[in-house]
Amino acid sequence: MSNDLIIKVDNVHVSFWQNNLGIYTLKDLIAQRKLPFKSKTILNNISVEVKRGDSLGIVGRNGSGKSTLLRTIAGIIKPDRGTVIVNGTFAPILAIGAGLESELTGYENIKLLLALYGTARKNTNAIDNVREFSELSDDVLRSPVKQYSSGMLARLAFSISLANDSDILIIDEVMAVGDQGFQGKCVKKIYDMKEQGKTILYVSHFPDDVARICNKAVLLEGGEVVHSGDSQEICQKYSNLF
Amino acid sequence: MGFFWGFIKPLLYLLIFIVIFGENLGIPNYPLFATSGLIFWFFFSNVTGQAIGSVVGSAGLLKSLNIPAYFFPLSETISELFNFLLSLIVFFVAMRWFGMVYDLKLLLVIPCIFLFAIFSLGLNLFLCSINVFFKDIGIIWGTIQPALFFLTPIAYKEQYIVQKYKAIIEYNPIYQFIKLGRSILYEPTLPPAHQWTVCISIAVITYVVGHFVFYRLKNQFISAI
């Protein structure tokens, strides 16, 4: 792998077991005597290369496989075929409705995720940084995150990702649900990160944002990369889909 | 589950056992006899109870971090093992009153509980991975546990089971570990070598099966939780 590549995804194929009979208990399994799992292809023959310092936008319809691709790149999902090579570290992927433990409080989530990333040891202010960036009050952070609105979740999730000093930042639609003030703040932060030479993987449904933030982009359709290249051009193709 | 509550339950069982069986079964040093079985049983019952939901319960983390799913059942097992070792210290102190003889042979309880933990980890790996796909595993397990408890000679001796039901005891893996543990903690003699062989075999086989099932299923955890 050449030196300036930070991510190389080569011919990756991912499939999930889909449970399409609605059998979720052993009792139903015994009653119906059918195995409910069928393998379903989610990502097919994906190849993507990202250079260090690049910002890659990933666009596509709902269900085209964007989140799955991000998780595969981050090593959370193992491909059935193909290889993923990464020369850097990731912040946790905190997408809307995933990534935070809903029963735990905001503080507990922060501590847990920072501890798992070893950030808490290196940077003792990490918790304060998260609280400051998220602008969530002490009271809010003391309550379980299942009580948060989606905007509050996004604030917390994004702030935790930032607190981890990692090489690759993954943003999966989290900004869309924040209010305007927060969105502006996030965009500014993303530019800062780019300045610092971080690599960014960015999923959004706003082609203008993608074109502005990213230099490269890929367009996914039905789990395949149908176009890749310059972000302006890809965003144009994405807009033309609708 | 917490160290304190971990104590209350076996203690309550012990008191009930003493009241009901203490004088009738003709077992010398009955409190020591019963406790030596109870502490093993409660380790087993706690560790499986904690571990079954460990993968499903960590859905948020598993979906956002590249963290091996194996970490969750393993950490539950280790933390219960730690609790068990703490309760063992209390047990050693308390059992002096009930006639336990301090002896170097008691140290054999360490490898014994280690084997039991390997067995439990294997079972946990199996249960927690199946539980990802079938959500009633926890309920089923909770239902069969009391049956298992009474079919295991904890409050009574295995001799009380009549011949035609002996198989229930012989094929009860949990009892094999309790038998080993009890011969270390309660019986005056050393445990027979074949009892070690039996326990090592059960631990290894259970672990290998659990490990295999877990590794076959783990790539599908993310899509099912």
Ligand SMILES: Nc1ncnc2c1ncn2[C@@H]1O[C@H](COP(=O)(O)OP(=O)(O)O)[C@@H](O)[C@H]1O
């Ligand atoms: N747990 C799952 N089990 C089966 N199929 C799934 C699961 N999660 C997602 N999918 C399918 O995978 C495809 C891609 O999903 P996803 O990566 O979340 O899409 P996107 O982020 O682009 O909206 C969708 O068709 C979805 O139905």
Ligand SMILES: [Mg+2]
């Ligand atoms: Mg998505």
